[in-house]
Amino acid sequence: MKMTPMSQIFHKILVFLSLLAATLAHAQLSVEITGAGANRIPVAIANFAGDPAAAQVVTATIRADLERSGLFKLVDPGGTTLDENAQVNFGDWKGRGADALAAGSLARGANGRMEARFRLYDTQKQAALGGAVYVTGNDQLRAAGHRIADYIYEKLTGEKGVFSTRIAYVVKSGGQFKLQIADADGQGAATALTSNEPIISPVWSPDGSRLAYVSFEKKKPVIYVHSLASGQRQVVANFKGSNSAPAWSPDGRRLAVVLSKDGNSQIYVVNADGTGVQRLTQSAGIDTEPRYSPDGGSIYFTSDRGGSPQIYRMSASGGDVQRVTFEGSYNVSPRPSSDGKSLAFVARRDGRFQLAVMDLASKQVQILTDSNKDESPSFAPNSRMVLIATEIGGRGVLSAVSSDGRIKQRLSIAAGDVREPAWGPFNQ
Amino acid sequence: MKKLLIPALLSALIVGCSSTPVDETSGAPVDSRSGSGVAPVTAGGLDSRGLPRELTDPKSVLSQRSIYFDLDKYEVKDEYKDLVAAHAKYLVANKGFKVLIQGNTDERGSREYNLSLGQKRSDAVKRSLTLLGAREDQVESVSLGEEKPKNPGHDEAAWAENRRADILYKAPDGRGEF
Numbered sequence: 001m002k003m004t005p006m007s008q009i010f011h012k013i014l015v016f017l018s019l020l021a022a023t024l025a026h027a028q029l030s031v032e033i034t035g036a037g038a039n040r041i042p043v044a045i046a047n048f049a050g051d052p053a054a055a056q057v058v059t060a061t062i063r064a065d066l067e068r069s070g071l072f073k074l075v076d077p078g079g080t081t082l083d084e085n086a087q088v089n090f091g092d093w094k095g096r097g098a099d100a101l102a103a104g105s106l107a108r109g110a111n112g113r114m115e116a117r118f119r120l121y122d123t124q125k126q127a128a129l130g131g132a133v134y135v136t137g138n139d140q141l142r143a144a145g146h147r148i149a150d151y152i153y154e155k156l157t158g159e160k161g162v163f164s165t166r167i168a169y170v171v172k173s174g175g176q177f178k179l180q181i182a183d184a185d186g187q188g189a190a191t192a193l194t195s196n197e198p199i200i201s202p203v204w205s206p207d208g209s210r211l212a213y214v215s216f217e218k219k220k221p222v223i224y225v226h227s228l229a230s231g232q233r234q235v236v237a238n239f240k241g242s243n244s245a246p247a248w249s250p251d252g253r254r255l256a257v258v259l260s261k262d263g264n265s266q267i268y269v270v271n272a273d274g275t276g277v278q279r280l281t282q283s284a285g286i287d288t289e290p291r292y293s294p295d296g297g298s299i300y301f302t303s304d305r306g307g308s309p310q311i312y313r314m315s316a317s318g319g320d321v322q323r324v325t326f327e328g329s330y331n332v333s334p335r336p337s338s339d340g341k342s343l344a345f346v347a348r349r350d351g352r353f354q355l356a357v358m359d360l361a362s363k364q365v366q367i368l369t370d371s372n373k374d375e376s377p378s379f380a381p382n383s384r385m386v387l388i389a390t391e392i393g394g395r396g397v398l399s400a401v402s403s404d405g406r407i408k409q410r411l412s413i414a415a416g417d418v419r420e421p422a423w424g425p426f427n428q
Numbered sequence: 429m430k431k432l433l434i435p436a437l438l439s440a441l442i443v444g445c446s447s448t449p450v451d452e453t454s455g456a457p458v459d460s461r462s463g464s465g466v467a468p469v470t471a472g473g474l475d476s477r478g479l480p481r482e483l484t485d486p487k488s489v490l491s492q493r494s495i496y497f498d499l500d501k502y503e504v505k506d507e508y509k510d511l512v513a514a515h516a517k518y519l520v521a522n523k524g525f526k527v528l529i530q531g532n533t534d535e536r537g538s539r540e541y542n543l544s545l546g547q548k549r550s551d552a553v554k555r556s557l558t559l560l561g562a563r564e565d566q567v568e569s570v571s572l573g574e575e576k577p578k579n580p581g582h583d584e585a586a587w588a589e590n591r592r593a594d595i596l597y598k599a600p601d602g603r604g605e606f
Contacts, residue, residue, distance in 0.1 A: 198575040200539050219528060219596070219606045220570035221543060242547050242571045245540045258544070260571070264551070265544035286544040302541055309541055332538040346538060353537065375538060420539075 029169075029186035029418070033068055035408030040073040041156050044098035049083035051114070054106035054141055058116055061145025062102065062152070064185065065163040069153065070407030084119040090126040098123055100156055104131075104148070106141075113137060116144040120152055129155050142187065162380045166424040167387065168192075168202045168211055169398060173416030179213060181228065184380075184423075186411055192228060201245055202422045205252050205272075211422070212236065212246040212255055223257055225272060236274040247290045247299075248272075249316075256280070256290035256299055267301055280318035292316065293336050300324065300334035300343065311345055324358070327365060331356075333376060337383035342403060344377040344386045355388050357403055368405040378423045387421040478603025482518075489514050493595040494578075495553055496588065499534075502548035504556050512553060515595060516560035523563070524600030529553045531571040532578075532594070534587035539573055546571035549593045 045063050048055040066072040075098040082088070082103035093101050104118030119131035132151060136144045143164065150161030162184055171178045177199045182189035193199060197216040204211060209228060214221045221244045226233035237243040241260035248255055253272055258265050267281040267290045281287040285305040292299055293313075300313050311325040311334045325331035330348035337344070340360070347356040347367065355374045358365045373391040380387070383403070390399050392410070396417030400409040412418060475484045483490045495508045504512055519525060531550030533542040550569035557567050579586035598604035 198572075200543075200573075200575065216572065216575060219530070220568075221572075240568055242543060244543050258540070260544075260547045260551070260569075265547055286541065286548075288544050289538070289540045302538070309538075330537070332541050348537070 029180075029182050029189055029411050029413055031068060031186045031409055031411050033070065033409050035406055036070040037402070037406050040071055041099055042073045042075050042097050043100040043102070043152070043156070044075040044077050044093060044096065046077045046080050046082035046101065046103045048104040048106055048116075048118070049081050049086075050105035050107045054114055054116075054138075057141040058104075058106055058145040058148070061142045061185075062149045065146060065149035065161075066152065068185065068409060069161075069163075070402060070409075071153070071157060084117045084131055088121055090121070090123045093121075094123045100129070100152070102148070102152055109135065114141065114144070116141075116148065118148055118151075120155055142183070146183070146185075159384060160382045160426065162382050162385065162423075162426075164427055165381060166208070167378075167398075168204065168422040168424065169389075169418050170199050170202065170420040171413055171416045171418055172198075172396070173413075179211070181211075181424075192226060192231070193233075200420055202420055203246055203248055204422055204424045205248050206250055206425055207252055207428055208425045210272075212248065214244045214246070223255070225255075234274065236272065237270060237277075239277075245288050245290060247292060249292050250294060250296040256292065258288045258290070267299070280314070281321075289333055291334055291336060294338050294340050300336055302332045302334065311343070325365075335377050335379055335386075336360075337379045337403075338381050339383040342379075342383065344379055346374055346377065346388075355386060355401060357386070366405065368401050368403075369399070371399075374399075376420055378421050380423045381426045385423075387423050389419040389421055477605060478599050478601065479597055479605070480599075483597050490518055495549075495593045495595075497549055497591045497593070499587075499591065501591075502545070502552055504552050509556075512556045513560055516557045516562050519557065519562040519566050520560070523566070526566050526568070526598045527557070527562075528596040528598070528606045529557075529567065529569045530576075530594045530596065531569065532576065532590055532592050533574050534590045535574045535577065535582070536587070537574075539575070543571045543573035543575075546573045549591075553593045553595070 045059055048059045063074055067074050075096055083105035084103055086103055101121045101123055102118055106114055106116055109115045113135050116134045120129045122129050134144045134147050146163040149163040153161030165184045166181050167184055168181050171180055177195045178191045179193040179199050179202060180189050180191050195217050200214045202211050202213040210225055212225045214223055221242045222235055223237040223243045223246050224233045225236045237257050239259050239261040243259055245258040246255045254269050255272055256267055256269050259268050265286045265288050267287045268277050268279050270277045283305040287301055287303045289302040290299045297316055298313050299316055302309055303312050308329045309332050311331050312321050312323050314321040328347055328349055331345055333346045335344040343358040343360055345356050346353050352372045353374050354371055355368045355377055356365050357368055371390050374388045376389045378387045385400050385402055387398055387400050396419045398411040398418050398421050473481060475481055482488050485491055492511055495504060529550040531546035533546045550571055554567045554569040577590040579589040596605040598606055
C-alpha cells in the first residue's frame with residue numbers, strides 16, 4: 001500500500017505505546033466509599049514499629065484497604081505502636097471494641113531490602129491467628145500493605161482478598177483516549193495506550209500479562225493483543241467489516257471474538273496470535289459479547305435471535321445453545337464469576353440500564369443498583385465485587401458494587417470520563 | 429504515481445490571476461483582478477486530501493455522506509434512496525475508487541451490542557450500493573457503534589443525529605478519508 005505523505009493525512013492518528021513501569025499517569029483515580037456492609041468486623045491495626053516512613057505507608061495502606069472493602073470497621077488504635085512480638089493486652093483491645101488486632105514492624109534486612117513482619121490476633125480467643133514476613137523493595141511498600149490486608153481479609157472472612165489486584169479502564173479526556181492500569185485502590189495508574197480514537201472492551205489474559213482490546217485507530221474496530229510489560233502489541237483480528245468483543249479462554253490460548261466478515265455479527269474463536277479462525281454461532285440475528293465460563297466448557301453471550309437482546313449459553317465448541325435470561329426485553333453483557341456461581345449482566349428495566357446478578361443455581365436475579373446508565377460489568381477474581389461503568393452528574397465514573405448490593409465504591413478521575421473497566425486476575 | 433480517474437470534463441481548470449507583470453516605470457496602470465466583480469470558481473482538481481472536488485464540494489450531491497435512520501431501524505429510508513444511487517453511480521463510473529461505510533447508533537445501551545447494530549446500518553447501505561452496481565471489493569462496511577457521535581447531547585435530537593451511516597472515500601492512489 002502506498003504510504004500517504006504525513007502532511008496530506010487529514011486526520012492524524014497518534015498512537016503512543018508506553019512501557020507500563022516507566023509512565024506516570026497524568027490523572028489520579030480517586031476512590032470514595034458510598035456504601036458499607038451490614039455486619040462489619042471491628043479490627044484494629046496498630047501503628048507498625050520500625051522504620052517510621054515505611055511503617056506509615058504500610059499501616060495506612062492496610063487500613064485503607066480494609067475500610068474500602070466495606071466488611072471491616074476500623075477501630076482507632078489510639079496512637080499505639082506494636083511490633084509483631086509485643087505482648088498484647090487482649091482485654092484492653094476487646095474493651096476498645098476490636099475483635100481482631102494486627103501488629104507489625106518494618107525493618108531493613110541484611111540484603112538491604114525492607115522486611116514487613118506482622119501478626120494477627122483474635123482478641124476473643126486471645127490467640128494469634130497467624131502472621132507472615134514480606135520482603136519488598138522500597139518502592140513496593142504499598143504492595144506489602146496490600147499483601148498484609150489480603151492476609152487479614154482472608155483470615156477473618158474466609159475469602160481471598162483482592163487488594164493486590166489491578167484494574168484496567170479507559171479514560172476519555174479532551175478528545176484523547178487512554179487505556180490505563182491501576183492498583184485496585186486506584187493508585188499507581190500507568191498508561192498502556194494513548195490514542196485519538198476510541199478504545200473499548202479491554203480484557204485481561206488469565207495470567208495478567210496481556211490485555212486484548214478493540215481500537216478504532218484504523219477507522220474501524222480492530223482487535224489487538226497487547227503485552228503490558230514490553231508494550232508490544234499485535235493485531236489479532238482485522239477482517240473485512242468489524243472485529244470486536246474479545247474474550248480469553250481460561251487457558252489463555254484463544255480468544256472468542258465477534259466478526260461481521262460473513263454478514264451479521266457472529267461469534268468466532270481465534271488463537272491468541274490471530275491464526276485459526278473458527279465460526280461458533282450460526283444465527284440470523286446478532287450474536288455478541290462472548291465470555292467463557294471459568295471451566296472453559298461454555299460460552300455465555302448476548303443474542304437477539306429471539307427478537308430482543310437476551311443472554312444465552314452454548315458449549316465452547318459452539319453447539320447446545322440455551323437461553324439464560326427471561327425477564328424483561330433487554331439483558332446484555334454476561335459476565336460469569338470465577339467461582340462459577342453467579343452471572344453479572346446489565347438489564348434494562350423501565351428504560352434504565354442497571355447492574356443485575358443471577359444466582360446460577362436458583363436462576364434468581366437481583367438488581368444491584370438504582371442507576372440509569374450502568375454498563376460493562378467486571379467481576380473481581382474473588383467473585384464478591386463487580387466493577388461497572390456508570391454516569392453520575394453527567395460524568396463517566398466507575399462503581400464497585402458487592403454481589404449483595406450493600407458495599408459501593410465510586411472511582412473517578414478529576415478531568416475526564418472513565419469507562420470500560422476490567423478487573424485483573426489474582427497475582428500468579 | 430498512478431493516474432487518477434477523473435472524468436474528462438473535470439480536468440484542472442483554475443481561473444486565477446496570471447497576467448504579465450507591467451513595468452511600473454512605463455507609467456501604465458497595473459492590471460488588478462481583485463474587486464473586479466467576478467467570483468472565482470474552481471472546477472475539478474483535487475482537494476487537500478487528494479479527492480476530486482466532485483466528492484467534497486458542498487454544491488455537489490456527492491459531498492452529502494450521511495444517511496440517517498429512525499430508532500430501532502436498519503433499512504435505508506426512501507428519502508435517502510436518490511443519494512445512495514448517486515454514490516453508486518460514481519463508484520460504477522470510477523472503478524478505482526473505494527468507500528468505507530461507518531455505521532453508528534445513539535448512545536443508549538451496551539457498547540458492543542450497539543457496535544453490532546451500527547453494523548446493520550452500514551451493511552444496509554453497502555447492500556444498496558452493490559445492488560446498484562458497485563463492486564463488492566469497492567465497499568467495506570464497518571461500525572463505530574456509539575463511540576463517535578456527531579452530536580454529544582443526550583436528548584432525542586442528538587440521538588437522531590447519531591443514528592446514521594457515513595460514507596468515506598478513498599482514491600485509487602490510496603489518498604482520501606480512510
